[in-house]
Amino acid sequence: MIAVRSSCKEFAKFLKMSVTHCFVDCYSICSLFKIHRWRQRAGSSPALGTKFKFHNCYFSVIVHTRFYCMDFIVVAAPFELTxxxxxxxxxxxxxxxxxxxxxxxxxxxxxxxxxxxxxxxxxxxxxxxxxxxxxxxxxxxxxxxxxxxxxxxxxxxxxxxxxxxxxxxxxxxxxxxxxxxxxxxxxxxxxxxxxxxxxxxxxxxxxxxxxxxxxxxxxxxxxxxxxxxxxxxxxxxxxxxxxxxxxxxxxxxxxxxxxxxxxxxxxxxxxxxxxxxxxxxxxxxxxxxxxxxxxxxxxxxxxxxxxxxxxxxxxxxxxxxxxxxxxxxxxxxxxxxxxxxxxxxxxxxxxxxxxxxxxxxxxxxxx
Amino acid sequence: MIAVRSSCKEFAKFLKMSVTHCFVDCYSICSLFKIHRWRQRAGSSPALGTKFKFHNCYFSVIVHTRFYCMDFIVVAAPFELTxxxxxxxxxxxxxxxxxxxxxxxxxxxxxxxxxxxxxxxxxxxxxxxxxxxxxxxxxxxxxxxxxxxxxxxxxxxxxxxxxxxxxxxxxxxxxxxxxxxxxxxxxxxxxxxxxxxxxxxxxxxxxxxxxxxxxxxxxxxxxxxxxxxxxxxxxxxxxxxxxxxxxxxxxxxxxxxxxxxxxxxxxxxxxxxxxxxxxxxxxxxxxxxxxxxxxxxxxxxxxxxxxxxxxxxxxxxxxxxxxxxxxxxxxxxxxxxxxxxxxxxxxxxxxxxxxxxxxxxxxxxxx
Incomplete structure (x- = not known):
């Protein structure tokens, strides 16, 4: 598990490696994917299945959590899937x-x-x-x-x-x-x-x-x-x-x-x-x-x-x-x-x- | 997120508090719940929905992951649900x-x-x-x-x-x-x-x-x-x-x-x-x-x-x-x-x- 909360840069670095899936806290993912509006709008996480594209990986939300810093879990698929x-x-x-x-x-x-x-x-x-x-x-x-x-x-x-x-x-x-x-x-x-x-x-x-x-x-x-x-x-x-x-x-x-x-x-x-x-x-x-x-x-x-x-x-x-x-x-x-x-x-x-x-x-x- | 990997004792202590759900790595959960046989038998994690009872909480597996130390996620329900x-x-x-x-x-x-x-x-x-x-x-x-x-x-x-x-x-x-x-x-x-x-x-x-x-x-x-x-x-x-x-x-x-x-x-x-x-x-x-x-x-x-x-x-x-x-x-x-x-x-x-x-x-x- 990557300590994404501490640093978005670290997370970005990590993404360049071959990730398959990862846990992401809401703050980091919002900054990275510029989806801050979710929080602002509904006070809730993005819907299951929501997609992000970042560093040639695309991510989708597979489960919601409310555990400490982590707010949802994204799974990355090969870019070719897009x-x-x-x-x-x-x-x-x-x-x-x-x-x-x-x-x-x-x-x-x-x-x-x-x-x-x-x-x-x-x-x-x-x-x-x-x-x-x-x-x-x-x-x-x-x-x-x-x-x-x-x-x-x-x-x-x-x-x-x-x-x-x-x-x-x-x-x-x-x-x-x-x-x-x-x-x-x-x-x-x-x-x-x-x-x-x-x-x-x-x-x-x-x-x-x-x-x-x-x-x-x-x-x-x-x-x-x-x-x-x-x-x-x-x-x-x-x-x-x-x-x-x-x-x-x-x-x-x-x-x-x-x-x-x-x-x-x-x-x-x-x-x-x-x-x-x-x-x-x-x-x-x-x-x-x-x-x-x-x-x-x-x-x-x-x-x-x-x-x-x-x-x-x-x-x-x-x-x-x-x-x-x-x-x-x-x-x-x-x-x-x-x-x-x-x-x-x-x-x-x-x-x-x-x-x-x-x-x-x-x-x-x-x- | 609790560092369950480092110490089962810590995890046990944590469970006595009012947990609602947590991520658990395979090693810890196996020791705690004496379900080591899963790993030995199939080399895989317990099936979704599998239940454990521990410290008056009951846990069930809600999602499988393969991320670093974590192998599955359990969600705890109030004991009264049993x-x-x-x-x-x-x-x-x-x-x-x-x-x-x-x-x-x-x-x-x-x-x-x-x-x-x-x-x-x-x-x-x-x-x-x-x-x-x-x-x-x-x-x-x-x-x-x-x-x-x-x-x-x-x-x-x-x-x-x-x-x-x-x-x-x-x-x-x-x-x-x-x-x-x-x-x-x-x-x-x-x-x-x-x-x-x-x-x-x-x-x-x-x-x-x-x-x-x-x-x-x-x-x-x-x-x-x-x-x-x-x-x-x-x-x-x-x-x-x-x-x-x-x-x-x-x-x-x-x-x-x-x-x-x-x-x-x-x-x-x-x-x-x-x-x-x-x-x-x-x-x-x-x-x-x-x-x-x-x-x-x-x-x-x-x-x-x-x-x-x-x-x-x-x-x-x-x-x-x-x-x-x-x-x-x-x-x-x-x-x-x-x-x-x-x-x-x-x-x-x-x-x-x-x-x-x-x-x-x-x-x-x-x-």
Whole structure:
């Protein structure tokens, strides 16, 4: 712990060394970062997650304390993380304006992979035949399935280009092995999520947003005759927020995108039910997820959090999802009692063949 | 900050003073609390939330650090909190065995009110004509509506006894003013929630569980001819977890109980829909909540987080809730556009008159 209270100069000197995190008293941080106004205004510390940039390090407040001289604790992240954040903002803007920033999505993943390369990781055992690790620096990342993760940035960039080239937009499919498709998309989202888990833990929703943008951009290459949206307009001026949807004059495909479902599994079912009530037969929901893994810190292992009974109940009594697709499907959902009610598979399968079959089926139905 | 590293004795001396929280290095805490095994076993610090008891203070790990000598941070809570925790466990057991531990619920609220009496609080402004405060010590509590909160333990105990006495089980109503009923139940849940917000922040779900037990126990006095449950058994061996339900041979009342709804508002609607699909007309859902308030730390104010469009949509296209009742109803939901679709009111209103009307209506319907 550095005696920042005694001297701001000392603290500044210290920052030039390779800091990873530090405790800072309010007076010093106020002088250093010129944030004196906080104290003056509210008599309180800056909010959790507040960022400072100083000497090529950026700091964010991770916990408040009221212990003696220390008033809050800041954690420093590598400067490059600010570039990742800026790129994410840019990608979001491009996506919201209707574009599919596939190059930028590849670049940000590659940047994240380079940042991750400096991190330590711990083995978190295996679930079925899949091995998991968690990266860490002060805080632990979500579990990563090693089989699905391309840790080399150059290998990832080449694979991504290959994937995008092999998308067959006409036939709504992809000429790449299923496992390769899964690995590329998995790496694209997880590299970003690891960085945010570790250095931007207060931005919990951002990896989910990035997952939505990532899939929306990729799927746009498959739905070249549909319009992409985020909401479905309903009668009475209401609208339903559905993550990703693709519509033409006959049909609307709804893609709820969740990194994990947890208790949110009810939402896509409820939405499909509402859509069925408003316009029977026009809407098809396909749920897209990363995984259902959860990190058990005590036992240093990974659990799949599955609710097979709930899925059966919802699929039978609430509404019908057309499919549930994961990048890392939980084994429990691939058993026969679930599969006889709803198709569960990997997003690679969906993009390689299932999507084109679903669209064809729909066209036959509409004719 | 105490130089715990230099001397465990010093630290022990320090603990005898009135500590509220402190930073402790791993070596000292291990010696003091005889938890050396952590280091030996996993080479890591104890998990977040891990508790130690020492010198009549109990400590729990609130954040991990890797900064120099300090390895984790513990926060100390008043010793009496352990009594609250023990009582909560006891109440839970009694409730789960089918009892309604109303005396214990009053006692725990009174204990919590005594603990809170030592806390500072900040004004968090007003929403409509309701004023809010937040209690704090290192961490801030959820917002408390002063009008609804009885801060004097003795006044609370007397009011509680009066309330229980005035329950008219035969007529399923209560001979007490609506505002008084709301204040008593609001104080019972919020006194507990404040303590957990501040000293047991890692047990985020416990106040919700306590709210369920509190309402389930009170409502048992109103439903003397029904059986209380937590789950509804469905065909195929499935079951629906519904917080509180009361059933007899003709009807089942379902009471989802949530301190706030947020995105979970979809769940009671989806459950009612499933129940309608399985057995039309047999089930009635009435949603019970504390409030929809949210603390805005930056502006030091309170916001009501409302989703009127969503409620309208669900009520029209998903299923029909019989009512939505709050202890502190958000003003937005008391406007005509919502009320014409679904009854929204206070739990005081429900217990004073609405519940008996709903039950009578149901009996007419079943005859």
């Amino acid at each position: 570039l990742v954040e800026e790129k994410h903002e840019k990608i979001k803007k491009l996506y919201d304006s209707g574009l599919s920033p596939l190059d930028e999505i590849s670049e940000i993943a590659s940047q994240c992979l380079k940042l991750i390369a400096n991190l330590k990781f711990d083995d978190y055992g295996s679930v079925g035949n899949k091995n998991y690790i968690c990266y860490h620096e002060l805080i632990y990342s979500r579990p990563i399935a090693t089989e699905l993760f391309i840790s080399d940035p150059e290998e990832f960039e080449a694979s991504w280009l290959d994937f995008i080239e092999k998308i067959d937009s006409e036939n709504c499919s992809c000429q790449l092995e299923v496992l390769n498709i899964d690995r590329i998309i998995y790496t694209a989202i997880m590299s970003f999520a690891i960085c945010y888990d570790i250095w931007k833990n207060s931005s919990r929703k951002t990896p989910g947003t990035h997952f939505e943008i990532l899939l929306g951009s990729i799927f746009s290459r498959f739905f070249i005759n549909h319009n992409r949206g985020k909401h479905i307009s309903l009668p009475d001026g209401e609208s339903l927020s559905t993550d990703i949807c693709f519509s033409n004059k006959n049909e609307i495909f709804v893609f709820p995108a969740k990194t994990t479902t947890r208790e949110r599994i009810v939402q896509p079912y409820a939405h499909q039910r509402i859509l069925d009530s408003i316009s029977p037969g026009q809407y098809r929901s396909i749920l897209l997820c990363v995984s259902e893994t959860q990190r058990d810190n005590k036992k240093k292992k990974v659990n799949d959090i599955c609710v097979p009974g709930t899925i059966k109940l919802y699929q039978e009594h609430l509404s019908k999802l057309t499919g549930i697709y994961y990048l890392d499907p939980p084994v429990r959902y691939l058993s026969q009692d679930i599969l006889k009610l709803v198709k569960v598979g990997s997003i690679g399968e969906l993009l390689k063949s299932d999507l084109s079959n679903i669209i064809k089926l729909n066209q036959v139905g509409n004719e | 009594l609250v925790e023990e009582k909560h466990e006891k109440i839970k057991k009694l409730y789960d065995s089918g009892l309604s531990p109303l005396d214990e619920i009053s006692e725990i609220a009174s204990q919590c009110l005594k603990l809170i009496a030592n806390l500072k609080f900040d004004d968090y402004g007003s929403v409509g004509n309701k004023n809010y405060i937040c209690y704090h010590e290192l961490i801030y509590s959820r917002p408390i509506a002063t009008e609804l909160f009885i801060s004097d333990p003795e006044e609370f105990e007397a009011s509680w006894l009066d309330f229980i006495e005035k329950i008219d089980s035969e007529n399923c109503s209560c001979q007490l003013e609506v505002l008084n009923i709301d204040r008593i139940i609001y104080t019972a849940i919020m006194s507990f929630a404040i303590c957990y917000d501040i000293w047991k922040n890692s047990s985020r779900k416990t106040p919700g569980t306590h709210f369920e037990i509190l309402l389930g126990s009170i409502f048992s006095r109103f439903f003397i001819n029904h059986n209380r449950g937590k789950h509804i058994s469905l065909p195929d061996g499935e079951s629906l977890s519904t917080d509180i339900c009361f059933s007899n041979k003709n009807e089942i009342f379902v009471f989802p109980a949530k301190t706030t709804t947020r995105e979970r508002i979809v769940q009671p609607y989806a459950h009612q829909r499933i129940l309608d699909s399985i057995s039309p007309g047999q089930y009635r859902s009435i949603l019970l909540c504390v409030s929809e308030t949210q603390r805005d730390n930056k502006k030091k104010k309170v916001n009501d987080i409302c989703v009127p469009g969503t409620i309208k949509l669900y009520q029209e296209h998903l299923s029909k809730l019989t009512g939505i009742y709050y202890l502190d109803p958000p003003v937005r939901y008391l406007s005509q556009d919502i009320l014409k679709l679904v009854k929204v009111g206070s739990i005081g209103e429900l217990l004073k008159s609405d519940l008996s009307n709903i039950i009578k209506l149901n009996q007419v319907g079943n005859e």
